[in-house]
Amino acid sequence: MNYYQSLGYLVLGSRLKRLSELFLSEINKAYRLQGIAFETTWFPVFQLLDKHKVLTIQEIAEQMEVSQPGAxxxxxxxxxxxxxxxxxxxxxxxxxxxxxSEQGKTLLMRVKPVWEAIRIAMEDMAGTDGHHLLENLTRLEDEFKSKGLVNNIMENLNSKNIISHEENI
Incomplete structure (x- = not known):
């Protein structure tokens, strides 16, 4: 077990960020190896426009769960x-x-096989319990949206017998 693993939930954000950066870097390499100029940040927009054909910026922002200025x-x-x-x-x-655009549609046709290969590769890497990972991520995201981590932390500090560092001295 490495240092990060030994700290459990205290470094969950750091581990998820590191994993996300590694994941996106690997996917970008796959695009480059296929000679495709595509950035991972474009994926949600391309996927949404492939599915819906026409969307407003507000609809894209809502679907991606980002701010309208970000979208x-x-x-x-x-x-x-x-x-x-x-x-x-x-x-x-x-x-x-x-x-x-026509150029965007052409690019979409080139990236769709890569997306399928990514899906298959991730299912292989996640193994038979992979669906539990996705379910747990969804549950965690829902918890963050409904209650928020800071509220949960404050609740624990106020209701549990957690002793502050100063009280230990």
């Missing part, structure tokens, strides 16, 4: 690269409808 910034970058197009919404000109 706008991502869309602006994709627009600059010529991968998405936008046009004013027919009913509300303040809203922009986003679609994949």
């Amino acid at each position: 706008s910034q991502l869309i602006a970058g994709l627009k600059q690269k010529g991968l998405v197009c936008s046009q004013a919404h027919a009913a509300d000109a303040r809203k922009q409808q986003i679609t994949l």
Whole structure:
């Protein structure tokens, strides 16, 4: 057991961040090895537009669970690269409808086999208990959304007999 593993939940965020960085780095390598200029941060937008064809920036932000400015910034970058197009919404000109451009659709067709290979590789690596990992991550995400970690920490500090460092002296 390494140092991080020995600390359990106290370093869960650090372990998840390290794992996420490793995961995204490996996926970026796979894209590069296939000669595909695709960034992992684009995946949710491409997947959503593949599924829905047309979405507003607000709908993309809601689906990705990010702020509207964050989604706008991502869309602006994709627009600059010529991968998405936008046009004013027919009913509300303040809203922009986003679609994949022809270049974006071509790129989508190239990355879809990589996505399937990623899914298969991750299922293999996660093993037979992999579905439990995803279920537990979903449960943890739901707990963070509904109650929040800080509320839980404060509750524990107030209701449990946790002795502060100063009281131990």
